[in-house]
Amino acid sequence: MMNLQQKVMDAVARAVPLDPATVKPDSTFEGLGIDSLDAVNVVFELENTLKIRIPEDFSVYEVADMAELTTAMKAFLGTREDCLA
Amino acid sequence: MPEKSLHRVVVTGLGAVSALGNDIAGFWRCLCEGECGIGPLTRVATGELKTRVAAEVKNFAPHRRFDKRQLNLLDPFAQFALVATDEAVSNAGLSFSDGLGARTAIVLGNCIGGDAVINQSALRLYGQKKAGLHPLTIPRAMNNAAVSHIAIKHGITGPAFTISSACASATHAIGQAYWMVRHGMVSAAVAGGSEACLTLGTFKAWEALRVMAADTCRPFSRGRKGLVLGEGAGTVVLESMRSAVARGAPIYAELAGFGMSADAADIVHPSVNGIAAAMKRALSDAELAPDRVDYVNAHGTGTQVNDATETGALHRVFGAHATKLAISSTKSMHGHALGASGALEAIATVLAVHNGAVPPTVNYSGPDPDCDLDYTPNLARDMPVRAALTNSFAFGGLNAVLAVRQFA
Numbered sequence: 491m492m493n494l495q496q497k498v499m500d501a502v503a504r505a506v507p508l509d510p511a512t513v514k515p516d517s518t519f520e521g522l523g524i525d526s527l528d529a530v531n532v533v534f535e536l537e538n539t540l541k542i543r544i545p546e547d548f549s550v551y552e553v554a555d556m557a558e559l560t561t562a563m564k565a566f567l568g569t570r571e572d573c574l575a
Numbered sequence: 576m577p578e579k580s581l582h583r584v585v586v587t588g589l590g591a592v593s594a595l596g597n598d599i600a601g602f603w604r605c606l607c608e609g610e611c612g613i614g615p616l617t618r619v620a621t622g623e624l625k626t627r628v629a630a631e632v633k634n635f636a637p638h639r640r641f642d643k644r645q646l647n648l649l650d651p652f653a654q655f656a657l658v659a660t661d662e663a664v665s666n667a668g669l670s671f672s673d674g675l676g677a678r679t680a681i682v683l684g685n686c687i688g689g690d691a692v693i694n695q696s697a698l699r700l701y702g703q704k705k706a707g708l709h710p711l712t713i714p715r716a717m718n719n720a721a722v723s724h725i726a727i728k729h730g731i732t733g734p735a736f737t738i739s740s741a742c743a744s745a746t747h748a749i750g751q752a753y754w755m756v757r758h759g760m761v762s763a764a765v766a767g768g769s770e771a772c773l774t775l776g777t778f779k780a781w782e783a784l785r786v787m788a789a790d791t792c793r794p795f796s797r798g799r800k801g802l803v804l805g806e807g808a809g810t811v812v813l814e815s816m817r818s819a820v821a822r823g824a825p826i827y828a829e830l831a832g833f834g835m836s837a838d839a840a841d842i843v844h845p846s847v848n849g850i851a852a853a854m855k856r857a858l859s860d861a862e863l864a865p866d867r868v869d870y871v872n873a874h875g876t877g878t879q880v881n882d883a884t885e886t887g888a889l890h891r892v893f894g895a896h897a898t899k900l901a902i903s904s905t906k907s908m909h910g911h912a913l914g915a916s917g918a919l920e921a922i923a924t925v926l927a928v929h930n931g932a933v934p935p936t937v938n939y940s941g942p943d944p945d946c947d948l949d950y951t952p953n954l955a956r957d958m959p960v961r962a963a964l965t966n967s968f969a970f971g972g973l974n975a976v977l978a979v980r981q982f983a
Contacts, residue, residue: 507643530710531647537707 588667588812630805630910650689684744684768689716745917769808794904805910809918832861838972875904
């Protein structure tokens with residue numbers, strides 16, 4: 491079973507879209523060339539893939555890199571009825 | 576304040592995507608050969624439909640023209656508009672750097688906007704009961720998306736907007752752009768229309784009106800059964816004659832006049848008074864005597880009522896000269912592409928004037944008592960075209976007519 495970190499990175503790659511090989515735990519949004527419109531797509535993809543609800547005031551730009559993004563997503567697990575842990 | 580004089584306006588670029596090909600060369604070749612772009616509907620599962628024909632764009636290959644990131648933002652109606660505009664601008668040899676961008680307008684016609692996106696979103700929300708829609712739903716679906724993407728791509732910062740007046744949208748759009756160039760508000764304009772409306776929702780809605788043909792589109796013909804939906808985009812580049820000549824631009828024809836009217840009668844049935852008025856206003860705006868017109872590209876949807884009413888209006892406007900006109904409806908070949916139709920037909924008209932050849936009305940099976948004029952049946956005709964009109968008469972009685980003249 492894929493770990494959460496990998497699921498998050500794959501979701502980011504799918505959303506933009508980006509070559510999945512370029513997304514690493516220490517990749518930053520800026521470094522990956524992800525602009526604000528892409529960021530909206532990333533949130534949408536994370537919500538659907540992880541079956542979570544991300545609050546409106548969450549900003550992807552507040553997390554330093556993919557590793558921190560994963561930590562942030564962990565906090566949202568269990569926020570949807572049909573969620574997977 | 577001294578009165579400014581009006582500029583003469585010419586057409587210096589053309590671009591088209593339609594059931595007749597994805598560029599002008601294909602479009603004009605099909606028109607000359609009387610090749611019909613109407614065929615079996617493949618875009619939508621036809622099981623639930625009575626209408627199983629459409630004039631589909633073929634082999635468009637969006638993945639070869641746009642990368643994944645661009646496709647994320649572009650509904651097909653915007654894709655078609657971008658491609659047609661690229662061709663027209665390149666055709667005209669225009670560059671928008673060096674300040675021209677700020678003095679160029681973009682006006683496109685469109686009816687439905689991102690129909691594919693809207694249908695997909697409805698399915699998601701109401702059918703699949705999903706909690707949310709894709710974040711790019713609005714930017715993709717909005718009717719103005721095509722104009723915005725064109726502005727971004729070409730660096731055009733002048734007046735830019737979308738016009739929606741049903742079947743007359745693109746004709747109204749070209750007319751507004753024409754007025755802006757004519758008055759010197761801008762030096763150039765990119766104008767036309769686009770539509771990508773071949774979805775289940777749109778088909779069902781049109782079928783409910785009982786004006787769709789199940790066989791094909793036969794404008795003005797005995798046995799005509801109604802319209803056939805199409806899709807695509809058409810773009811023209813307009814400039815003042817003075818600047819076009821000064822830069823040695825290719826000039827296809829002069830856009831000589833524009834007439835508009837509202838029927839103020841019925842929400843679906845055309846009125847002979849309203850459509851005659853729009854034609855008369857186009858002629859008078861162009862200072863064109865009726866007997867100087869050689870060709871009329873008709874609205875000619877192939878419905879019983881439009882074709883009969885349009886014939887009556889042609890008699891009224893042209894009098895004895897009506898029987899000498901070559902008339903044709905190119906919808907018989909490219910279908911009724913709604914917001915793109917007026918543009919495709921304006922382009923066909925400009926090319927008819929430029930090349931001295933009138934495209935036919937195909938699928939013509941014989942004369943109808945209510946339609947007694949010369950509709951150039953089935954075969955194109957080589958003949959000089961000194962001046963022409965192109966007609967668009969929209970649902971809701973909104974009429975727009977452009978007058979095109981040979982450039983001398």
